[in-house]
Amino acid sequence: MLRFLGSIPLGAVEALHLFVEEVGRMLILLGLSAVWLVRPPFRVREFVRQLDFAGAQSVLLIVLTGAFTGMVSALQSYNGMHRYGAESMVGATVVLALTRELGPVLSALMVVARVGSAMTAELGSMRNTQQIDALTSMAVEPVQYLVVPRIFAVTLVLPLLALIFSFTGMLGAYFICTGWLGIDVGSFMSGIRAYLDPEDITHGMIKAAVFGLMVSLTACSKGYYVTGGARGIGKATTRSVVLSSVMVLVTDYVMTTLMFRSS
Amino acid sequence: MIVLEDVYKQYGRQVVLNGINFRIREGSVTTIIGESGSGKSVLLRQMIGLERPDRGSICIRGENIVDLRSRELNRIRRHIGVLFQEGALFDSLSVKENVAFPVREHLRLTEKQIQQLVDDKLSQVGLRDHQDKFPSELSGGMRKRVGLARALALDPAIVFFDEPTSGLDPISSNVIYRLIEKTHADYSRTYVLVSHDVGRSLKISDEVMMLRDGKITWSGTPDELRASSDDAVRQFISGSTTGPLTIE
Numbered sequence: 001m002l003r004f005l006g007s008i009p010l011g012a013v014e015a016l017h018l019f020v021e022e023v024g025r026m027l028i029l030l031g032l033s034a035v036w037l038v039r040p041p042f043r044v045r046e047f048v049r050q051l052d053f054a055g056a057q058s059v060l061l062i063v064l065t066g067a068f069t070g071m072v073s074a075l076q077s078y079n080g081m082h083r084y085g086a087e088s089m090v091g092a093t094v095v096l097a098l099t100r101e102l103g104p105v106l107s108a109l110m111v112v113a114r115v116g117s118a119m120t121a122e123l124g125s126m127r128n129t130q131q132i133d134a135l136t137s138m139a140v141e142p143v144q145y146l147v148v149p150r151i152f153a154v155t156l157v158l159p160l161l162a163l164i165f166s167f168t169g170m171l172g173a174y175f176i177c178t179g180w181l182g183i184d185v186g187s188f189m190s191g192i193r194a195y196l197d198p199e200d201i202t203h204g205m206i207k208a209a210v211f212g213l214m215v216s217l218t219a220c221s222k223g224y225y226v227t228g229g230a231r232g233i234g235k236a237t238t239r240s241v242v243l244s245s246v247m248v249l250v251t252d253y254v255m256t257t258l259m260f261r262s263s
Numbered sequence: 264m265i266v267l268e269d270v271y272k273q274y275g276r277q278v279v280l281n282g283i284n285f286r287i288r289e290g291s292v293t294t295i296i297g298e299s300g301s302g303k304s305v306l307l308r309q310m311i312g313l314e315r316p317d318r319g320s321i322c323i324r325g326e327n328i329v330d331l332r333s334r335e336l337n338r339i340r341r342h343i344g345v346l347f348q349e350g351a352l353f354d355s356l357s358v359k360e361n362v363a364f365p366v367r368e369h370l371r372l373t374e375k376q377i378q379q380l381v382d383d384k385l386s387q388v389g390l391r392d393h394q395d396k397f398p399s400e401l402s403g404g405m406r407k408r409v410g411l412a413r414a415l416a417l418d419p420a421i422v423f424f425d426e427p428t429s430g431l432d433p434i435s436s437n438v439i440y441r442l443i444e445k446t447h448a449d450y451s452r453t454y455v456l457v458s459h460d461v462g463r464s465l466k467i468s469d470e471v472m473m474l475r476d477g478k479i480t481w482s483g484t485p486d487e488l489r490a491s492s493d494d495a496v497r498q499f500i501s502g503s504t505t506g507p508l509t510i511e
Contacts, residue, residue, distance in 0.1 A: 214344075
């Protein structure tokens with residue numbers, strides 16, 4: 001046993017230690033956020049500000065990426081299906097891919113890039129310039145004031161963004177299929193009607209909510225506990241983006257396995 | 264009013280506070296001096312309750328804040344104002360909103376009353392005409408003055424100042440110290456300064472303490488400090504590079 005333990009490289013032990021520390025911090029922050037979420041005073045103003053930042057201000061980006069994703073998916077699907085004369089299946093294939101996978105995952109990745117990175121940098125800067133200490137010294141609970149509105153807003157807003165992504169993606173696919181590839185409108189729509197279940201949409205939204213929680217929790221945790229000045233903020237922001245993106249993709253696999261196993 | 268007994272704080276293997284004992288009288292101005300890295304700011308953080316000491320007690324207004332839960336500690340904090348080293352103003356809020364922040368949090372006032380209070384506090388620090396500016400648009404000295412207005416917004420019983428003039432030019436430093444002196448004369452609250460600006464702080468202090476090697480090694484009035492024969496005190500006042508104090 002001792003020989004086995006001795007053979008484990010020191011770097012691996014250190015990495016494991018850091019991982020456990022990181023997960024521990026995030027769980028503590030999640031627990032604190034859950035407690036402060038239900039305790040007054042409720043930070044409505046901050047919550048609305050975060051809804052605007054994470055939600056309303058992300059819509060254009062989501063519409064743009066959603067439309068192009070739908071268009072390119074339609075083109076690629078058509079290339080494959082055209083060979084087997086199954087052009088009528090293009091609409092259904094693209095829409096299922098959008099609602100189940102592309103909508104939630106790509107929206108989450110867009111939010112990681114636009115919102116998560118900004119949250120980590122902002123909270124990190126507030127930590128470095130003693131603004132978080134100032135809140136504490138003024139008898140204001142920083143987790144309740146800074147973290148809870150961010151986590152709650154992103155968790156709530158990401159399913160809606162995923163829905164917008166899927167819808168605009170669908171529109172993009174529709175215009176490419178009917179306007180350029182010559183697929184009949186009726187067969188495009190009938191394919192969708194035949195294969196798209198309401199569950200595909202709700203499962204996609206549940207996924208997006210879970211991603212929203214993970215992304216915002218990671219971003220807040222990285223920023224809130226930052227150390228090491230400007231360099232520390234830079235590192236924390238990079239790690240926040242990388243970790244969130246990887247977590248989204250891994251969780252997506254796990255959730256897909258659980259949700260869509262039989263369909 | 265503020266009583267510290269056997270306060271001990273260690274980070275890893277480094278002992279920063281090694282048994283701090285002192286009393287600060289109500290209504291007095293007390294300055295804690297010491298070389299850079301002597302633990303002055305750490306001591307201040309313990310007194311504000313931003314960190315808990317490993318051992319010892321810190322009594323503020325008769326209550327040992329070390330044992331208090333966060334909600335009880337917040338009750339004490341409502342009577343405390345803090346001017347942080349760089350002002351610690353909220354970037355996303357204007358000057359007016361920064362000063363109004365603690366008022367909105369803790370007092371139930373109308374918008375008109377809040378505006379009146381903000382006007383008063385900003386007038387005291389000479390920044391009434393800069394209410395709509397954001398912290399990024401202010402100079403270092405102005406940021407500290409706004410920080411002072413915010414620290415005084417709730418008329419706290421105790422105000423802590425962490426290096427109030429660090430990074431400021433001599434004129435701005437004088438302005439800040441005059442404001443500290445003036446506001447103390449107006450309200451007679453307890454002021455605790457952590458500073459290495461000996462010249463200016465001696466002029467306004469009732470008592471001075473020296474923090475060295477994690478302990479209060481000297482305390483007395485400014486006159487006693489000037490007349491002290493303690494080698495470390497004399498070196499600190501003169502700024503000499505030779506003596507018992509060494510900068511690493």
